[in-house]
Amino acid sequence: MTNYSLEEKDSFTVLGFGTELKSDYTDYAGINKEKSDFWGAVEEDGRLDTLKAIATNDYIFAVNEAVNNKMMHYAGVMTEESLPEASRAIQFPKGEYLVVKGEEKTAEELSNKLTGVAFGEALPNATNIAYVGGPNASVVMGHRNGLVYGEMWIPVVRK
Template structure:
């Protein structure tokens, strides 16, 4: 089984800029391209820098969430409830409780995201017998750079079975 841990987290908020993913949830290549195009756009047009200016830490969140029967993907930052919300952004509430946490690293943030997502949803959750993911927002958290690699974690809120 993949290396992971179950960790208790306080509730927190992420302020994120989102895109409605159009590819089928089983179309990995299509979803990856949509996400990569979105990240390139928010990085180049300055919207990600605007979010960073209200962040409470240096982490960058790639959030996935089902909203009104749409598969949404967000670029976000952890922020205080009183933080200003930029135009077009949304406050995403992560619940207090237990989380599956999968650590990883990659050559790029996209590689990190793809790797920890595949491990979390392809190995850990199907094999974990004591907890279940019930569909709350989940996130890949880019935490920094080390030895030319991007390192971070996947955070998935779970409930006890």
């Protein structure tokens, strides 16, 4: 069983490079392929390394956000700095977050697992909280025992 909880977080900013996801929001295979292709590109062309150089910690964020009725996906880091070539500074609000913890063999598998548990299990079964939109992120926090570990952070409100 994947572990999830509610945690209070201060506001923070994630600076990222983004892409618009064109697949229908119900086409999980299409969305996952677009995300995978995007991550391959930002790792290969050095954009992710550029972000890591100005990060305030070692966390790597995969952010999902609706912007102007478009489904956007970002590779980002927590920072107060800016880069002219970055796509967006994403503001996460102070407040309660649903936090889903897990570990997998790769960052991509971790993100997919955390997203599935958060939106397929934790939120549908929660009776006292609701996700009302805004950015959400899967966060790769490090490696241990040959696995990638991290969390999904989703801002929520009390019902």
